[in-house]
Amino acid sequence: MLVTWKYRPRGTFLDSLDPRSRWITSFLILFAMVPIWHPYVMVGYFCLSMTQFFLSRLTWQETKRVWFFIIFLIVIVIGLNAIITGRGGPGEIQRLEPHVLWERSFNILGATWTPNITVEKIGFGITQMFRMMGTAVLFFIIPWTIDPSKYGVTFSGMGIPYRFAFSMDLAFRFVPTLARDFATTVDSQRARGYEVERLEGGLITQIRRVAPLIVPVVMNAIVNGEDITNAMDLRCFGQDKRTWIGKLQYRTRDYFWIGIGVAVFLGALYLNWGLNLENFFVPTWFYGLFGVVP
Amino acid sequence: MLDIIKHVHHTPRTLMTAETNALPLSIRDLKFTYRIREQAAIENINLDLHPGELMLVAGASGSGKTTLMRCINGLIPRSYRGKLEGDMRLFGQSLADLTMAELSQQVGTLLQDPERQIVASYVVNEVAFGLENLGLPREEILPRVDEALDYLNIGYLRDRETFSLSGGEKQKVALAGVLAMRPRILILDEPLASLDPASAFEALELFRHLADEGISIMLVEHRVDDVLAIKPDSVFYMENGREMYKGAPDGLMAVADYHRIKLPAEYVLQRARSEAPSVFTPAVGENNGAGPQLLAQFKNVTFRYDKDLPNVLQDVSFDIHTGDIIAILGPNGAGKSTLVKHALGLLKPTSGEVLLQGESTRTKTVAQAAHTVGYVFQNPGQMLFAPTVQEELAFGPKNLRMDAATVTTNVDWAIETVNMEEYRESPPLALSYGQQKRVSIAAILAMRSRLLMMDEPTAGQDYWNYRAFMDSILQMPGFGAVIFITHDVDLALVYANRILLLADGQLAADGPPAKVMADEALLRRCRVLPTSLLHLNLKHLPQTGRLMRAEELAHAIG
Numbered sequence: 128m129l130v131t132w133k134y135r136p137r138g139t140f141l142d143s144l145d146p147r148s149r150w151i152t153s154f155l156i157l158f159a160m161v162p163i164w165h166p167y168v169m170v171g172y173f174c175l176s177m178t179q180f181f182l183s184r185l186t187w188q189e190t191k192r193v194w195f196f197i198i199f200l201i202v203i204v205i206g207l208n209a210i211i212t213g214r215g216g217p218g219e220i221q222r223l224e225p226h227v228l229w230e231r232s233f234n235i236l237g238a239t240w241t242p243n244i245t246v247e248k249i250g251f252g253i254t255q256m257f258r259m260m261g262t263a264v265l266f267f268i269i270p271w272t273i274d275p276s277k278y279g280v281t282f283s284g285m286g287i288p289y290r291f292a293f294s295m296d297l298a299f300r301f302v303p304t305l306a307r308d309f310a311t312t313v314d315s316q317r318a319r320g321y322e323v324e325r326l327e328g329g330l331i332t333q334i335r336r337v338a339p340l341i342v343p344v345v346m347n348a349i350v351n352g353e354d355i356t357n358a359m360d361l362r363c364f365g366q367d368k369r370t371w372i373g374k375l376q377y378r379t380r381d382y383f384w385i386g387i388g389v390a391v392f393l394g395a396l397y398l399n400w401g402l403n404l405e406n407f408f409v410p411t412w413f414y415g416l417f418g419v420v421p
Numbered sequence: 422m423l424d425i426i427k428h429v430h431h432t433p434r435t436l437m438t439a440e441t442n443a444l445p446l447s448i449r450d451l452k453f454t455y456r457i458r459e460q461a462a463i464e465n466i467n468l469d470l471h472p473g474e475l476m477l478v479a480g481a482s483g484s485g486k487t488t489l490m491r492c493i494n495g496l497i498p499r500s501y502r503g504k505l506e507g508d509m510r511l512f513g514q515s516l517a518d519l520t521m522a523e524l525s526q527q528v529g530t531l532l533q534d535p536e537r538q539i540v541a542s543y544v545v546n547e548v549a550f551g552l553e554n555l556g557l558p559r560e561e562i563l564p565r566v567d568e569a570l571d572y573l574n575i576g577y578l579r580d581r582e583t584f585s586l587s588g589g590e591k592q593k594v595a596l597a598g599v600l601a602m603r604p605r606i607l608i609l610d611e612p613l614a615s616l617d618p619a620s621a622f623e624a625l626e627l628f629r630h631l632a633d634e635g636i637s638i639m640l641v642e643h644r645v646d647d648v649l650a651i652k653p654d655s656v657f658y659m660e661n662g663r664e665m666y667k668g669a670p671d672g673l674m675a676v677a678d679y680h681r682i683k684l685p686a687e688y689v690l691q692r693a694r695s696e697a698p699s700v701f702t703p704a705v706g707e708n709n710g711a712g713p714q715l716l717a718q719f720k721n722v723t724f725r726y727d728k729d730l731p732n733v734l735q736d737v738s739f740d741i742h743t744g745d746i747i748a749i750l751g752p753n754g755a756g757k758s759t760l761v762k763h764a765l766g767l768l769k770p771t772s773g774e775v776l777l778q779g780e781s782t783r784t785k786t787v788a789q790a791a792h793t794v795g796y797v798f799q800n801p802g803q804m805l806f807a808p809t810v811q812e813e814l815a816f817g818p819k820n821l822r823m824d825a826a827t828v829t830t831n832v833d834w835a836i837e838t839v840n841m842e843e844y845r846e847s848p849p850l851a852l853s854y855g856q857q858k859r860v861s862i863a864a865i866l867a868m869r870s871r872l873l874m875m876d877e878p879t880a881g882q883d884y885w886n887y888r889a890f891m892d893s894i895l896q897m898p899g900f901g902a903v904i905f906i907t908h909d910v911d912l913a914l915v916y917a918n919r920i921l922l923l924a925d926g927q928l929a930a931d932g933p934p935a936k937v938m939a940d941e942a943l944l945r946r947c948r949v950l951p952t953s954l955l956h957l958n959l960k961h962l963p964q965t966g967r968l969m970r971a972e973e974l975a976h977a978i979g
Contacts, residue, residue, distance in 0.1 A: 129540070129584070130584040275543075275582075276541070278542075311800075315798045315803050315804035317787040317791070318767065318798070318865075319791065319864065319865070320817055339804075339816065342850075343802065343803050343804055347803060350802060353500075354532075354537040356500070357500055358538045358540050360495075360500060360521055361529075361530050362551035362598065362599075362602065363525045363551055363555055364554045365521075366554055366556055369556055370552070370553045370559055372545070372546065372549045372559055373546075
């Protein structure tokens with residue numbers, strides 16, 4: 128059985144919006160930011176996302192685990208990747224003359240690898256982090272702030288065929304279900320003396336050592352999937368037409384909210400092609416932080 | 422009569438061409454062979470189901486009950502492929518001519534575990550699900566949803582999240598979802614499996630009521646004893662995929678093997694008199710004449726999952742000594758599983774203390790506690806992972822750093838105990854649910870813990886199998902104490918020498934079965950209902966001095 132995210136109505140402005148307008152505006156803002164690499168614009172984008180977060184009135188207590196996870200992921204994966212390799216953008220780093228802060232050569236199997244850290248890479252990494260944080264904050268509040276009973280009708284109301292819309296509804300609820308099942312499996316294996324925190328041996332051994340956690344969870348997910356399919360078949364799912372008892376209706380506030388999304392999107396287009404503010408650059412003051420003269 | 426039932430008497434739109442006076446269901450020479458198997462799962466099945474008939478379909482695990490139900494509700498051959506032969510007619514129309522949607526409107530199915538049936542997030546959406554799929558107008562769906570909820574007296578659950586419901590509530594919500602579609606035939610596949618005794622009885626009464634109102638019902642259940650209380654109109658008894666008996670309930674007693682299905686105690690008593698007396702002597706706690714030793718202590722344990730949530734356990738105190746065979750009984754949601762998880766340290770008390778052989782569980786890791794406490798979880802699928810049964814069983818002992826020779830000895834002993842020798846090299850995940858359950862128990866047995874705890878060890882097992890392994894576990898030397906959570910009153914009565922009754926997170930009773938079970942008012946308060954075996958035992962208690970199984974009682978009272 129699928130469990131739902133911890134949604135509860137909070138009486139906020141966001142709660143009162145049609146979920147479709149929430150999704151549409153979020154995607155408009157996301158798409159607006161795709162072609163832009165300008166660090167100041169990216170900070171603005173992050174602030175916009177945070178404004179929505181504050182409007183949701185979610186508390187730190189409720190969301191702290193997600194924050195930790197996102198920050199960890201972004202810092203490690205995006206941040207370090209950008210700093211060490213300078214990759215992740217359409218070659219912006221290469222266009223700038225590098226100001227090297229640290230450099231070292233390694234000999235690996237006869238080949239020389241020379242990673243370095245430059246002021247430009249740090250600037251680019253930070254910009255990337257703002258982009259990813261902005262995007263994550265834009266979307267991770269959705270499970271807490273959209274009624275799970277409206278997932279299906281929302282997707283369907285956005286023009287997605289109902290079979291696919293219902294699958295998305297199930298997929299959304301699959302995530303917390305997986306977390307619950309994983310916790311139960313961890314407990315089951317701990318009861319057999321398994322110590323999650325004591326993974327010994329080389330990489331292959333360690334991967335084999337997590338099999339007791341991964342295999343039951345995956346197998347359960349497959350069995351649950353079959354159960355759900357059968358339960359849906361037994362109640363006539365898959366006809367040509369389907370009714371959703373949840374009713375959605377756009378109101379003035381929804382048009383206002385979508386209007387914000389459209390404005391951001393058009394604004395980004397103007398920044399990009401009108402003002403040519405799309406490219407990445409390193410502000411002069413940023414060089415100063417490292418005692419470097421550009 | 423409510424609308425939900427009135428429509429049963431109408432000719433359905435999808436069956437306008439069917440014969441007007443035809444039976445709701447008629448099956449002739451039905452045979453089905455699953456694609457992956459050579460042997461037929463069921464064959465030579467013939468039965469008729471009349472309007473308003475409540476038919477009990479009985480049989481042990483593997484008798485073909487579930488396959489028969491799948492043939493009727495259309496999952497065979499649509500979801501489960503294989504070779505289907507014979508003729509099945511719904512109101513005179515061949516099932517083969519009906520689409521799944523047409524069939525599902527007429528044949529409603531309630532699965533064994535409501536958790537496997539519920540797909541929506543909220544009760545109202547769950548009950549409406551089928552009607553939404555039929556594309557009915559919203560204005561028609563909502564009244565039908567309310568009607569189904571009101572009919573089952575669960576209107577108050579309408580806006581609740583489905584995953585937060587208790588087992589009994591989930592069962593009723595799943596049934597409401599089926600009834601909202603106004604089926605003319607109901608298939609109920611072991612619907613009592615996850616319910617506490619009182620909820621199970623309420624569910625049975627409801628099924629009887631539905632049949633009396635005109636719905637034809639096929640109730641699959643191996644707890645024959647319980648179902649007979651609601652006077653089914655007929656019985657269809659299966660063994661090894663074949664029909665063994667068809668007819669009035671009374672006739673079943675003569676043909677059914679009471680070792681395989683649970684018959685009323687009076688019948689077992691009569692028939693067991695002519696058999697050799699059975700002797701059951703548990704070996705739990707044997708310590709060469711030394712007195713009982715203290716294994717674990719619960720001291721004023723209070724627990725809640727979150728500071729904003731209510732207490733699940735409230736000031737629970739009791740001791741576990743060697744020799745104790747404790748059954749924990751109580752309604753769904755009483756805190757039984759939460760309680761036993763404390764012994765292993767999987768949960769730590771919010772206040773109070775749990776001591777394991779004198780040491781607080783707060784100071785031990787779960788792995789350290791696992792040396793003393795073996796805990797068998799309810800669902801085997803959440804722990805099985807190894808490529809063979811043997812490797813699965815060796816996992817625990819290896820984690821406890823036992824030497825290779827001890828691991829082999831323990832694994833051999835555990836496999837033998839649960840009677841799974843022939844499956845030693847089989848992948849556990851490919852076994853049936855009942856077999857997986859036995860592997861999960863063996864996996865804990867192999868760790869040779871002093872204190873064995875089992876959460877619903879008999880769930881999903883048939884009567885024959887669970888009795889066999891309970892006998893075997895309790896007769897094995899080596900365990901200091903055994904604790905099991907169960908909804909099966911007779912299991913507690915037969916095997917336990919001490920009963921803990923839990924209600925609303927508090928200990929309502931703790932004592933020997935003869936004392937606790939004699940207080941019927943207390944039992945009912947804890948949603949535990951006396952069974953025919955209990956009544957019989959209490960009647961002869963002055964003579965026998967203790968509670969016992971019907972076969973033993975037959976010889977004890979002469």
